[in-house]
Amino acid sequence: MSVAFRREGDDEHLEPKFEHPIPVGPNLVTARGLRQIKQRVVELQAEVAELTDETTRKIAKRDLRYWSTRQSTAELPPKPSGERVEFGTRVTFLLDGREKTLSIVGDDEADPASARVSFSAPVSRALMGMEPGDFGDFAGREDAIEILSIAVFPQS
Incomplete structure (x- = not known):
């Protein structure tokens, strides 16, 4: 039988799950953005603790890794002057x-x-x-x- 018609299992046809890509460069955030990141981490920690389905739990843990990394690398730049275009x-x-x-x-x-x-x-x-x-x-x-x-x- 041709390899093209052979199916070893359902798992080999699932899309691979990769980590969420982290944007290149500094992780500048506004105060609002930092609050949103912190809130997302809290929500995901609670979700991971309650999930029993392994696949769903893996996805939530991957999301939690991303948002935890974003929280730990967040930088609040100084408040802009408003005289020129800047972050914020x-x-x-x-x-x-x-x-x-x-x-x-x-x-x-x-x-x-x-x-x-x-x-x-x-x-x-x-x-x-x-x-x-x-x-x-x-x-x-x-x-x-x-x-x-x-x-x-x-x-x-």
């Missing part, structure tokens, strides 16, 4: 003539649908260090970005 600021800018507002947050707190973008995202990297009135390049286009305003969002 909300920036309003024109991109190709359209007004956009983004908050620059940590990797785990990022939610583009809520206008919270990771500091490591290309648009955030393009905005960093700019001040109101500055023009900047983005996606290979000169002066594609114009900074309109910068605000420090609440850190609580």
